[in-house]
Amino acid sequence: MYAIRVEKLRKEFKVQRSREGLKGAFRDLFRREYTLVRAVKDISFAIPQGEICGYIGENGAGKSTTIKMLTGILVPTSGELRVNGFVPYKDREKFVRGIGVVFGQRSQLWWDIGVIESFRLLRKVYRVPEADFNKRLNELVERLQLQDILNRPVRKLSLGQRMRCELAAALLHNPSIVFLDEPTIGLDIVVKSEIREFLKEMNREHGTTILLTTHDLQDIEALCSRVIMLDDGRIIYDGGLEELKSTWGKGKEIVFQFGSPVPLSQLEMLTPDMPVRWSVNAEGSASVWIPRQGDAVAVSDVLSRVVGRFDIRDMKILEPNTDDIVREIYRVGSAEAGGAGPAETGGTPAGREAMRA
Structure with a gap:
């Protein structure tokens, strides 16, 4: 009801x-x-x-x-x-x-x-x-x-x-x-x-x-x-x-703090078959960017290839920022994939199903 x-x-x-x-x-x-x-x-x-x-x-x-x-x-x-x-x-x-x-x-x-x-x-x-x-x-x-x-x-x-x-x-x-x-x-x-x-x-x-x-x-x-x-x-x-x-987020980022600097080439060798992007800095930390591609790459898949290989002192996962997502939707004018026109009676299949019930 x-x-x-x-x-x-x-x-x-x-x-x-x-x-x-x-x-x-x-x-x-x-x-x-x-x-x-x-x-x-x-x-x-x-x-x-x-x-x-x-x-x-x-x-x-x-x-x-x-x-x-x-x-x-x-x-x-x-x-x-x-x-x-x-x-x-x-x-x-x-x-x-x-x-x-x-x-x-x-x-x-x-x-x-x-x-x-x-x-x-x-x-x-x-x-x-x-x-x-x-x-x-x-x-x-x-x-x-x-x-x-x-x-x-x-x-x-x-x-x-x-x-x-x-x-x-x-x-x-x-x-x-x-x-x-x-x-x-x-x-x-x-x-x-x-x-x-x-x-x-x-x-x-x-x-x-x-x-x-x-x-x-x-x-x-x-x-x-x-x-x-x-x-x-x-x-x-x-x-x-x-x-x-999940629809509008541009991806996730995992930030690793290593005990000692790890060369970029070694990190890239861990994920040659994954559409991810690595970066390192002089303080011994490294980041891997996982783009949103239909959840083709899971965070756990990346972690399994890194944990145990290097001395990890700290780690954090940065999720999509809701403020940025909403701001982008208002800029485009629609939450439909690809920026289609406004939904007149409810945007998602769940919303439309609720109206039919």
């Missing part, structure tokens, strides 16, 4: 076009001109219950607009969407009881009152029975380490403390789906790591479906097995993160 199902979803806005000069401004008072902007262009995808899915794209790609339609804040121009079986903008009162939302740059907490008072107000908003609320609150306070800040006004919290409270506020009513829009923006690496671990635990223990939008690809790598990539309002990739790496 799908937690989220979207078919041919479109959102258009009428944006006023201002004319230049004083004369133009005067004319705008009486006759305004508008430009039609399509923020989301007929996208389709389906997210099964219990999945953590990354929803990524450059600024202006349509991520936040999609989230606002999925949460019932915006009404689509056309297309169909269902979240937890509800049409968000039609069944809003029943629908919101099953979702949690965190906008990294907006707060749902009251600024001048204590955190615990905000939580109690949200209990009444979501009509959560007091016994259930207390049980859930105790669990969240312990896991997010909120004990020492519950009575502080929100305005006196650090950004990391506030984001932990925002997560707790979004989860007090135990929603089955959580929408996270830039939940780690501006946070230091320690707080980011804590929030990632909490989200993984929540998904594992409660089966919570999570749709995560972020510019921090480390969030995606830490949490998501699937990623939906948006460009100019269209889906250009829908599939696994590892599949994305």
Whole structure:
């Protein structure tokens, strides 16, 4: 069963076009001109219950607009969407009881009152029975380490403390789906790591479906097995993160630190039948580059020919960089092999199969 199902979803806005000069401004008072902007262009995808899915794209790609339609804040121009079986903008009162939302740059907490008072107000908003609320609150306070800040006004919290409270506020009513829009923006690496671990635990223990939008690809790598990539309002990739790496990664590099320098010629003699490239430097280290050629050469094959032959003091394997891969995909404009045109309804065979199910 799908937690989220979207078919041919479109959102258009009428944006006023201002004319230049004083004369133009005067004319705008009486006759305004508008430009039609399509923020989301007929996208389709389906997210099964219990999945953590990354929803990524450059600024202006349509991520936040999609989230606002999925949460019932915006009404689509056309297309169909269902979240937890509800049409968000039609069944809003029943629908919101099953979702949690965190906008990294907006707060749902009251600024001048204590955190615990905000939580109690949200209990009444979501009509959560007091016994259930207390049980859930105790669990969240312990896991997010909120004990020492519950009575502080929100305005006196650090950004990391506030984001932990925002997560707790979004989860007090135990929603089955959580929408996270830039939940780690501006946070230091320690707080980011804590929030990632909490989200993984929540998904594992409660089966919570999570749709995560972020510019921090480390969030995606830490949490998501699937990623939906948006460009100019269209889906250009829908599939696994590892599949994305294997398709677009340019290869792997193994760096060896030898006890004493090894001549390049000796290293090349180890792999004459492999399409690899060796290089050495004066400090006694050497690198072998394994290009992506349908996984014709495995890392283990190269290691088996080197280990035991030389005095290896240290070794590391450099994987494809996700940031560089995503940047290259946006440069090309498609995640299809060879840079084919944008995928209108989901990029990969897995994504298309999900839509047919």
